[in-house]
Amino acid sequence: SQALYRNVTEQAEDGIAIVKGDLIVYTNPRLLAMTGYLPGDILYREFSYFIPPEHVQPLVDGFSRRVGGDSQPFLFETQLSRKDGVSLPVEVKLGLMSFEGEEAALVLIQDITLRKEAESQMRLQSAALRSAANGFVITDWEGRIQWVNAALEAMTGYSFEEVVGKNPRIFKSGKQDRAFYEQLWSTILAGRVWQGELVNRKKGGDFYDEHLTIAPVMDNNGQITHFVAVKEDISERKQNEKALRRSERQFRELVWNTPISMMIFGYDHRLLYVNLRFSELFGYQAQDIPTFDHWWELAFVSEGHREQIRQEWRAHFHSDVQDSSGFIPIEAEVICKNGRHRFVRFSLVLLEDKYIVALTDLTKQKRAEQHLQQRARNLSLLNEITLSALRTNDLDGLCQELADQLMAFFEAEACFITLWDEINRLPVPMAASGPLRDTYRTMAHPASGEPTLTETVLQAGRVIFVEDVLHSPHANPLIAAEFQSRSILALPLIADNRRLGAAIISYNQHHFFTEEDVERGERAAAQVALGLAKVRLFEAEREKHQLSLALVEISTLLSASLSVSTLLTRILDLLQRVVPYDAGNIFGIENGISRVLYTRGYEQFGEELDKYVQTVELEIAKTPNLRRMVETQLPLIISNTADAPDWVTLKTHALFRSWAGAPIHYNGKVMAIISLEKQEPDFFQPEHAGRLAAFAGQAAIALENARLFEEVRQLATVDALTGAYTRRHILDLALQEIQRSRRYGNPFCVIMFDIARFGGRSQPGCLTIPAIPGGTPDIYLVHNVGSRSPR
Secondary structure: OHHHHHHHHHHOOOEEEEEEOOEEEEEOHHHHHHHOOOHHHHOOOEHHHHOOHHHHHHHHHHHHHHHOOOOOOEEEEEEEEOOOOOEEEEEEEEEEEEEOOEEEEEEEEEEOHHHHHHHHHHHHHHHHHHHOOOEEEEEEOOOOEEEEOHHHHHHHOOOHHHHOOOOHHHHEOOOOOHHHHHHHHHHHHOOOOEEEEEEEEOOOOOEEEEEEEEEEEEOOOOOEEEEEEEEEEOHHHHHHHHHHHHHHHHHHHHHHOOOOEEEEEEOOOEEEEEOHHHHHHHOOOHHHOOEHHHHHHHHOOOHHHHHHHHHHHHHHHHHOOOOHHHOOOEEEEEEOOOOOEEEEEEEEEEEOOEEEEEEEEOHHHHHHHHHHHHHHHHHHHHHHHHHHHHHOOOHHHHHHHHHHHHHHHOOOOEEEEEEEEOOOOEEEEEEEEOOOOOOHHHOOOOOOOOOOHHHHHHHHOOOEEEOOHHHOOOOOHHHHOOOOOOEEEEEEEEEOOEEEEEEEEEEOOOOOOOHHHHHHHHHHHHHHHHHHHHHHHHHHHHHHHHHHHHHHHHHHHHHOOOOHHHHHHHHHHHHOOOOOOOEEEEEEEEOOEEEEEEEEOHHHHOHHHHHHHHOOEEEHHHOHHHHHHHHHOOOEEEOOHHHOOOOOOOHHHHOOOEEEEEEEEEOOEEEEEEEEEEOOOOOOOHHHHHHHHHHHHHHHHHHHHHHHHHHHHHHHHEOOOOOOEOHHHHHHHHHHHHHHHHHHOOOOOOOOOOHHHOOOOOOOOOOOOOOOOOOOHHHHHHHHHHHHOOO
């Protein structure tokens, strides 16, 4: 009956509407609840009003098919507009019925919101499975693999095609026994989830640790249809856990068995007790800490830090006053009585009317973390130091860059780089960072023989630290007084057993050095030394090349002249390009006496000194430096004439303190000696001796060529047997004298004698020269003619 039908529709869980034409003539309460409309809002309104326009025609077509006799049910998904404007996903099913004697459409409307959400969730889960970081495996109830995701392929090395249809035992490593797998299968076949850790094998044979979760999938009848396994590669975590366990085990062996430090105080924050471990750890006794607030003042010097910790503590303290189990431990860095810092964890335990604050020392753990961070930073800075040495060939620039980097590396106030002069046993200042960056190289430095930190650390061959430079045998107190340094870390710069110099790290305040500082110093010193050795080698090769080019050019210039006097002038001029000097001269050697032949540079120190030098004559036998060069035919360097015990003091030596000399010799005979002087003490070095020797060799060849030329020319003007001038030369001389007589208006006379015709006997028409005992006719003749000539 109609009443029964209405009762059924009104009790239905789905929305029901009867549509006649396009008008809604009936709705059940469920449809009104689904849409939020009242009956008056929806009855006798077009059904098409409540669905999207694009869905109207498909709905009309479906209804037409049913009217046309199509017995297949018509299902259609659409959105129903609710009164609040929200679209409700629904599934519409159309049927035919007779309503009030006329044919009408019976519209069953099912809310499919949950289904749509489930479908969306399924799609989301499917995408998540495909892109998940963990491996997923889906098998049928017999364990045959039906699907794996990409993460599983990456984890095991097997491709999708290689595993589908196979049993998961292909991953078996043999590390688990049979009982393990029996327990696993009994669990999942009972419909329960199994999870655990095991070792599996990859396709390549490598083992890996895996966390495995297996869940059975059941149908509506409770029968298992599939298994889903989630596989996570935990090899790295296992290694980390193993390392952590090892670290914790070591930590427990050192610390864990010792009593935990504790403070006990009342509700009023008045300190009641501190245990022995607390005093040992922090150095304070109970009388030092009258209240807990006073502890904050002692433990946290920084006001900002202290207030932050205090507020955090109070928040936990008051919230957990009745139950300390929820207290979250606080970690902080505190200052001990001796000034040292410790990392501790504060924990709170409620004990009747008292509170126990347990302080666990985490210093070693935190220091280890800081050590790793510092080590990474150190490695980065060491790489920078290495790169600096590789990208430059400028020694001065490299030393300055290294000084800056080492100061940053050791977090110091300054750094000084010195090179070691092995010959004079003196440090050579090269660069500094910090306040003395621009003045360090111009400051006064120790004389030869005075103790220096550079020499000390090079002799030790290892890093030396000085915590108080004013009271240390390693530091010269006079030198230390000129600097702000109070603590020093000295690094020896040694490469290939060559002592290159030192890097001195300076702290203005007292600094406590650790073994780690020394280790860092050793690593830094090795890198810096290699860089310096490379640059110095490059500079040596470059100087050698430049010297070779200069000697070739000098040889060409010297060979351009065959005049001995011109060569002597050029020798000192050209020598300045090879060996810098302030003044110099060339000694000629004859019969054991050295005489100054040519000078250069003395005129800048006054005319008197210049004239004096030109008159200097020295006996070779009584002048040690000259005698040594003549005997050895080798150059000689006297870095500081004031320190030379056998130095012959001359008037010039008040001005000059460094001397260098080299003999000019040819075929074993010394022809001359080059003498160079410099005002700056310790200026001339062994490399200058090598340059002088090379230059002197070139000069010797040029002078010998000039001597040979003079000899040839002499042979052209003098008779080889008698030594008398040839007629041609006499005529040349006569021509010069005639020209001079004309120029100055002086009388000129020429008298020619045939000496050979005066033989001591009378000749007709000739003058007879009497025999002269011990004399010769030419001497007699010249004497008589000269005595009668007007003067």
